[in-house]
Amino acid sequence: MSAAPVTARAGLRRRLSDLLVLRPGVLLLVTLLPPLAWMVVVYLGSLVNLLLYSLYGVNDFTGQVEPRLTWTNFAQVLTTPSNVDVVVRTTLMAVCVTLACALIAFPIGYLMAFHARGARKAWLYVLVLLPLWSSYLVRVYAGRLVLAQDGVISSVADALGLRGALDGLLRAPVVGGPSLASSYLGMFLVFTYIWLPYMILPVQAALERVPRSLLEASADLGARPRATLWRVVLPLAVPGLAAGSIFTFSLTLGDYIIPSVVGAPGFFIGQMVYTQQGTAGNLPLAAAFSVVPIVIVTAYLLLARRLGAFEAL
Amino acid sequence: MNATSSSADARADVPPAPTERVAVSLRDVSCAFGAVKAVDGVSLDVREGEFFSLLGPSGSGKTTCLRLIGGFELPSRGRIELFGRDASRLPPYARDVNTVFQDYALFPHMNVRDNVAYALTVRGVGRRERWRRAEEMLDLVKLSGFGDRRPAQLSGGQRQRVSLARALVSAPRVLLLDEPLGALDLKLREEMQSELRGLQRQLGITFVYVTHDQGEALSMSDRVAVFAGGRVVQMGSPRDVYEFPRTAFVARFVGSANVLDGALVGERPGRMFALRPERVRLEAPLTPGAVQGVVEGVLYQGAMTRCEVRVAGVRVSALVPTSAGVPAVGESVGVTWPADALRPLEDAS
Numbered sequence: 001m002s003a004a005p006v007t008a009r010a011g012l013r014r015r016l017s018d019l020l021v022l023r024p025g026v027l028l029l030v031t032l033l034p035p036l037a038w039m040v041v042v043y044l045g046s047l048v049n050l051l052l053y054s055l056y057g058v059n060d061f062t063g064q065v066e067p068r069l070t071w072t073n074f075a076q077v078l079t080t081p082s083n084v085d086v087v088v089r090t091t092l093m094a095v096c097v098t099l100a101c102a103l104i105a106f107p108i109g110y111l112m113a114f115h116a117r118g119a120r121k122a123w124l125y126v127l128v129l130l131p132l133w134s135s136y137l138v139r140v141y142a143g144r145l146v147l148a149q150d151g152v153i154s155s156v157a158d159a160l161g162l163r164g165a166l167d168g169l170l171r172a173p174v175v176g177g178p179s180l181a182s183s184y185l186g187m188f189l190v191f192t193y194i195w196l197p198y199m200i201l202p203v204q205a206a207l208e209r210v211p212r213s214l215l216e217a218s219a220d221l222g223a224r225p226r227a228t229l230w231r232v233v234l235p236l237a238v239p240g241l242a243a244g245s246i247f248t249f250s251l252t253l254g255d256y257i258i259p260s261v262v263g264a265p266g267f268f269i270g271q272m273v274y275t276q277q278g279t280a281g282n283l284p285l286a287a288a289f290s291v292v293p294i295v296i297v298t299a300y301l302l303l304a305r306r307l308g309a310f311e312a313l
Numbered sequence: 314m315n316a317t318s319s320s321a322d323a324r325a326d327v328p329p330a331p332t333e334r335v336a337v338s339l340r341d342v343s344c345a346f347g348a349v350k351a352v353d354g355v356s357l358d359v360r361e362g363e364f365f366s367l368l369g370p371s372g373s374g375k376t377t378c379l380r381l382i383g384g385f386e387l388p389s390r391g392r393i394e395l396f397g398r399d400a401s402r403l404p405p406y407a408r409d410v411n412t413v414f415q416d417y418a419l420f421p422h423m424n425v426r427d428n429v430a431y432a433l434t435v436r437g438v439g440r441r442e443r444w445r446r447a448e449e450m451l452d453l454v455k456l457s458g459f460g461d462r463r464p465a466q467l468s469g470g471q472r473q474r475v476s477l478a479r480a481l482v483s484a485p486r487v488l489l490l491d492e493p494l495g496a497l498d499l500k501l502r503e504e505m506q507s508e509l510r511g512l513q514r515q516l517g518i519t520f521v522y523v524t525h526d527q528g529e530a531l532s533m534s535d536r537v538a539v540f541a542g543g544r545v546v547q548m549g550s551p552r553d554v555y556e557f558p559r560t561a562f563v564a565r566f567v568g569s570a571n572v573l574d575g576a577l578v579g580e581r582p583g584r585m586f587a588l589r590p591e592r593v594r595l596e597a598p599l600t601p602g603a604v605q606g607v608v609e610g611v612l613y614q615g616a617m618t619r620c621e622v623r624v625a626g627v628r629v630s631a632l633v634p635t636s637a638g639v640p641a642v643g644e645s646v647g648v649t650w651p652a653d654a655l656r657p658l659e660d661a662s
Contacts, residue, residue, distance in 0.1 A: 216385050217418035219405040221432035222483065231435070235422045 054287035065283055073288035083272070087292055090269040093184070094252035094296075097191040101199035101248045102241050104192070109203035109240065110233065113210070128200050136194070137257065143190035144262045147180035154180070177264050187263030194258065195251050199244035206240025207233065242304045249300065253293035269293060335397065336361040336487050336519040337382055337410075342391030343543075344377055351377040353543035354391070359521055361396075361486075364513050366522045366530040369540030370566065375523045378540070379489050382521060383412045396486065410487040411480035415495060417472045419464035425451070425475050426460035432483035450478035453512070470501045477512075487519045494529070506533055527567045531555060539563050558587050561660045570656075571629050577604070578655055585658040592654035593631035595620060595640060596647040603647025608640045624648055 020027045057070040077083050112124050131139055146152045157166040170176040170183060177183030210233070218228040256270025267275075269289055276286035304310070337359040344352040352374045359365040367375035380386045381393060384405035393401045400408055411432070419428050427434070430447040438446075444460075451457050454474035464472055473493060480488055493509075494502045510533050513520045524530050530537050531551040538548040539562075547559045558564035561572040564587035571590065576582035596603050606629065610621035618639045620631045629648060633639060640646050 211416065211418065213414050213416055213418035214420060216383075216405065217412070217414060217420075217479075218431070218435075220383060220385075220410075220412045221435065221479065222406050223431075223435040224406055227435045231431075232420060238422075 050287050050290060053284050054291050056284045056287075058282055058284055063281060073284045074291075076285060077288050077292065083289075086267045086269060086272050086289075089266055090253055091296060093188065093191065093268070094249045096188055097195060097252045098199075098245045098248045100188070100192045101196050102203075102245060104196060105199035105203045105244060106234075106237060106241070108200050109207050109237065112200075112204045113207035114212070114215070128197050131194075132197055139194060140190060140258055140261050143193060144181050144186075147186040147189065147262065149179040149181065151181065181262055182264060184264050184266075187258060190258055190262045191252055191255070195248040198247035198251065199241075202243040202247075203237055203240040206237050206243075210236045239310055242310065246297065246301065250293055250297045253296060254290070334361040335359065336363070336395070337365075337521060338394040338397075339378070339381070340392040340394070342378075342381060342388045342393060344381055344386055345389045350543050352381065352388075355543070355545050356391075357538055357545060357548060359487075359519060361519055362517050364510065364520045364522065364533055364535045366524060366534040366537045367540055368524055368527060368530040368537050368567070370525055373540035374543035375525075375540045376491055377543075379412075379491055379521060379523045382487075383410060383489050384408050409485055410489055411483065411485040412489040412491065413473075413476050413480050413493045415491045415493065417464075417476040419472055419475055419479070421464055423464075424460065425456070425462050425464065425467070428464065428475055429460075429478045429482055431479060436483070446482055447478075450482045451475075453481070454478045469496055470505070473497065473505065477509075481516070481518075485518065487521060488513075490520060490522045492523055492525070494524075494526075502529075509533065531567070539567065541566075557656055559659050561585055561587070561658050564656070564658060569630070572658065573627065573629070577625055577627055578650075580655065580657075585660050587656040587658055588629070588650060588654055590619065590630040590632040591617075592650050593629060593633075594649045595622070595631055595633055596649055598645040598647050600647035600649065603649045606646055606648045608642055608644045608646055611639060611642055613639075622646060622648055 020030070053065075054073055055069045055071070057066045057068050057072060058064070059066050077087065108124075108128070112121060112128075116124050144151075148154070154163075154166065157163050166180075169185065170179065172185075175183060175185040175188075177186070180186035180189070214232055214236075215228055218232045219225070223231065254270050256268065256274045259268040259271055269292060272289045273286045276282045276289065335358045337357075339355050339357050342352060342355050343350060355374070355378060367378055369375045377386060381388055382395075384400070384403055384407075388401055391401070392399060395408060395410065420431065423431070426444060426447050429450050430438075430443040433443045433446060448457065448460065451459060454477050456471060456474050456478065459467070459471065459475075464475065467475065473496075477493070490509075494505050497505060506529060509520075522530075522533065531554075534551055536549060537551055537554050538545045539554060540546070541562050547554055547563045549557075554563065554567055558567060558570065564570040564572055568589060570587040571593070573586050573588055574582065575584040575586060578586055578588070580586060595608075598605060604624050606622040606624035608620055609623050609628070612619040612621075613635065616635060617632050618635045620633060620640060622629050622631055631648070
């Protein structure tokens with residue numbers, strides 16, 4: 001008597017497992033359904049919503065969002081001089097930060113992939129990842145303290161008798177300012193520091209996949225180390241540099257905290273989005289601003305593919 | 314005979330006698346990785362124009378030896394000379410030797426033409442000259458017209474040829490080949506063996522060839538060095554090494570000979586003898602002069618059949634022509650061999 005329900009349940013489980021094994025399509029559907037639902041509803045849903053909002057109008061009189069399609073928001077972003085300034089400023093900063101990250105990340109990735117072994121390699125990983133273990137906000141403020149008027153950099157400059165050089169740097173047009181913490185130069189340094197791990201890791205991963213025999217073959221065929229670096233290592237690091245630059249580039253384009261904590265008063269795209277949807281209450285204009293990074297990154301990816309950045313993948 | 318170029322072509326089978334000049338010379342070279350001595354006191358001379366094979370099982374030090382010649386490892390002791398000049402400490406790019414790597418090591422981000430021309434590119438040769446010579450090399454390895462492809466679009470055999478063309482384009486005086494045919498299937502391997510040999514004769518370049526395949530080493534080489542445990546255990550012509558193995562290891566590794574105690578074969582007990590399976594004959598039991606044995610295993614191999622025979626507690630392999638009739642398992646047989654088939658070895662039992 002008591003055995004009957006057990007077998008029934010076992011039978012049900014058996015039938016269920018038979019179904020999953022015999023129909024791989026069902027199994028695939030079951031495993032993919034939750035992530036697919038997430039992607040479609042939360043991710044694509046909000047993306048489409050964002051794009052829609054960027055095309056909605058705002059009633060000039062009441063300030064209410066009106067669901068009628070219009071290009072005015074984009075026209076405002078692309079024609080109002082102060083808005084164009086914001087876009088140009090943010091893009092230039094993103095380009096500079098990306099270049100600096102690439103310049104710093106390549107030697108480190110090279111060291112990690114080809115020269116570090118065992119415990120030293122593990123330590124390098126820890127050092128690269130260590131900043132990611134602490135809060136982003138803490139690191140930004142720490143950066144500001146380092147750069148501040150009486151911060152670490154300025155006291156080191158004093159101690160080394162380089163005060164004049166630092167002041168000269170701060171007097172430079174555009175990048176300078178009253179102190180490092182309130183200049184574009186300082187903002188650039190903090191951005192570079194914060195996003196650096198996102199460049200190092202893909203570069204290192206790309207170089208890790210390069211067989212050592214390629215370097216040996218290059219030397220064997222007469223290439224000195226520098227030629228090997230230029231002709232073999234660097235081209236094979238390009239997919240990693242491309243992947244890393246997507247991170248650093250788009251993260252800089254979208255960030256609003258660093259520009260508000262460190263640096264000169266000029267607005268960045270992220271801050272525009274923040275103020276437009278918050279204080280100003282102009283959600284459609286905020287949406288239009290946030291479409292700008294999407295467009296720029298897409299254009300950048302197409303260009304990178306055109307230049308063959310992904311061919312060695 | 315006078316080796317004018319036309320007569321050399323006519324007798325393509327006869328190697329142009331290697332000159333007496335030494336191309337590569339290793340003097341008491343050792344190479345240690347930590348506590349492991351990968352190469353332990355190796356001395357050998359490769360003559361100019363010679364096809365020289367380093368033969369041995371994996372871990373015997375043959376590849377390390379090749380890497381020492383190429384400059385990828387530095388000797389912890391001893392001296393390496395290339396054409397009479399000390400090269401022990403020279404980096405790979407300063408040595409006039411090129412390598413064909415086991416994994417081909419083709420640059421994935423370059424097409425075949427740029428791969429082949431690489432040695433010329435880094436020497437600053439102009440593009441037109443570079444491409445002309447690359448195309449010449451691709452002709453030589455029968456890959457003309459493949460210049461625009463990527464390595465990833467080629468088959469294993471084709472990659473092998475590209476790698477060969479790339480190593481030859483700068484006309485090195487010595488070519489090092491690290492098990493270049495290891496990844497190819499049997500048919501392709503046999504084809505490439507004769508092609509490589511032909512190429513070596515045509516170009517007159519010294520080849521140093523690493524392999525673990527004794528058949529390959531015997532059929533291609535002018536001379537063979539047999540490696541075991543980081544040392545050269547025997548060096549000589551393929552015929553010498555095959556016919557007159559000096560140690561039990563060489564006898565077994567090169568041609569899987571039977572290694573038998575003198576007591577069993579009617580010689581001095583305590584001395585070891587090599588007996589090639591193909592020289593063993595199986596006769597009717599009680600044939601006069603035969604040693605009695607029982608067939609324990611029969612392995613059909615096509616033209617020949619391998620029979621394992623137990624003789625006085627010892628297994629003896631015999632390779633007999635299948636067409637001459639093969640005994641069944643469990644059958645008693647008389648085992649004989651010609652007197653000159655027994656080769657004394659240096660090892661004591």
